[in-house]
Amino acid sequence: YDRNIFLLNLKDIEKLFKDVHFVKEVHVKKIFPSKIKIKIINDKPIAKIYVRKDSFIITESNKLVPTKNFNYDKVLPIVNGIDANKKFISFYNFLIENNFPIKKIVQYNYFKIGRWDLYLDDLKIIKLPSSDYKKIVNNINTILSDIRFQNKHVLDFRVKNKMIID
Numbered sequence: 001y002d003r004n005i006f007l008l009n010l011k012d013i014e015k016l017f018k019d020v021h022f023v024k025e026v027h028v029k030k031i032f033p034s035k036i037k038i039k040i041i042n043d044k045p046i047a048k049i050y051v052r053k054d055s056f057i058i059t060e061s062n063k064l065v066p067t068k069n070f071n072y073d074k075v076l077p078i079v080n081g082i083d084a085n086k087k088f089i090s091f092y093n094f095l096i097e098n099n100f101p102i103k104k105i106v107q108y109n110y111f112k113i114g115r116w117d118l119y120l121d122d123l124k125i126i127k128l129p130s131s132d133y134k135k136i137v138n139n140i141n142t143i144l145s146d147i148r149f150q151n152k153h154v155l156d157f158r159v160k161n162k163m164i165i166d
Contacts, residue, residue: 005030013038021065045072046092047108049079062089081110091116098137101144115158127156 010028017026017040024043031037043059048067050056056064057072064085079088087110095102107119115130124144128136136157143149143163154166 005032005034005036008036021063021070022059024059024061045074045076047079047088048076049085049088051085056085058085058088060089077105077107079108079110081108082112084108084110087114094134095137098134100137100140123153125154127154127158129158129160132160133157 008030010030013028013036014026017023022043022045023040025041027039027041029037029039043061043063045057045059045065047058048055049058049064051064055067057067057076058064058079079085088108091108091110092102104120104122105118106121109117109119111117111130113130115133116128118126118128120126126140143155149155149165152165154164156164156166158164
């Protein structure tokens with residue numbers, strides 16, 4: 001208000017949004033003679049995690065947003081494990097890139113040896129090995145839709161080249 005558009009610093013305007021939760025990017029553009037266009041790209045919440053008794057929401061850009069100052073009523077999958085917050089986003093992106101049915105996951109459990117267990121909404125548990133799980137993830141849609149595994153609750157891939165079913 002009451003400022004010359006020529007004197008406005010666009011970076012200063014962008015900084016105003018830097019610490020706003022769930023804002024991923026801000027683009028500010030001058031439209032002469034007297035307008036400013038602000039484009040805000042939201043940061044999508046993808047999971048909830050507890051770090052030392054504090055609750056956080058993890059966003060797509062790997063921000064940890066504390067939940068103590070607001071209520072977030074959307075149900076998000078839970079991430080558990082020591083240092084899981086440091087490993088989660090790369091694992092999540094790997095799952096997305098390999099067409100894993102992300103929406104079926106209700107919980108991610110990370111183990112210090114570098115492996116993950118995935119708890120699905122149909123009560124299945126997928127136990128992944130600490131390495132070489134790309135082939136498993138690539139085939140998981142086929143495995144999950146196979147009638148032989150419909151009533152199985154645990155699909156354990158921790159032993160190389162084997163699947164243990166329970």
